[in-house]
Amino acid sequence: MRMNLYSAEILGSHGTMMAYVTAPTTRAAIDFIKDHEKTSRRRVTRISVTRVDDQMPEQESGGLGQLLRHGPTGFASRHPTIGWFIHGQVHPEVQLFSVQRDRAQPRFVLAPNADVAMAIEFWSKPTEAPQTKYAKVALATSLTDRQKHEIEELIEFGVIGMLAWDEKRGWSVT
Incomplete structure (x- = not known):
């Protein structure tokens, strides 16, 4: 249908x-x-x-x-x-994931599950970036108190995407 x-x-x-x-x-x-x-x-x-x-x-x-x-x-x-x-929900319940490929710096992603987090992380990289077959995805736990406090509002509203942290502006989502 x-x-x-x-x-x-x-x-x-x-x-x-x-x-x-x-x-x-x-x-x-x-x-x-x-x-x-x-x-x-x-x-x-x-x-x-x-x-x-x-x-x-x-x-x-x-x-x-x-x-x-x-x-x-x-x-x-x-x-x-x-x-x-x-x-399944108006605003999907999202979690903060840390995605790390090889020895690169972890990248933060807000997503409803690990599969969506991996897809967002994979497709958000520049095309000239080296592709690897292995990525570690885990719930992010190594945040400062300020980062944790500021991420709660994004999680509450179900925003999905790549995150970047700036000391002056806080989190931004792309």
Whole structure:
């Protein structure tokens, strides 16, 4: 069954959230959101959805066609490096991963799981960088107190991507 991509605004006891949903129809998208919010035990006062896949600029549609042809109903996100993917929550629960290849410096990635972390890290490297077959992926634990404090907000909002730390500005996500 062919899916469509909807932009959703969900207003409820938890505030207003924006999300993308893949579903075959507008009604199915709304029902999916209602079921998710009911399961999460959150009260929803308003849901509005707008179909957006037919208006998506080509440069933002990476992998979307395949996802809509073969993917399930669910929440969707787009990362500029790896394209569109489906996840089970409005904002996927993310973790901070440290990815280290050979003897290189570890690179930090926010992702819902190790597979997505590896994909983001792999595709974010310059093409001239040497490719290795082995990478160590682990939950990052060697952060300073300031880094830990500042990363909590990014984790709370489900931001996904490569991280860079700057002493003056803090974390930035690409």
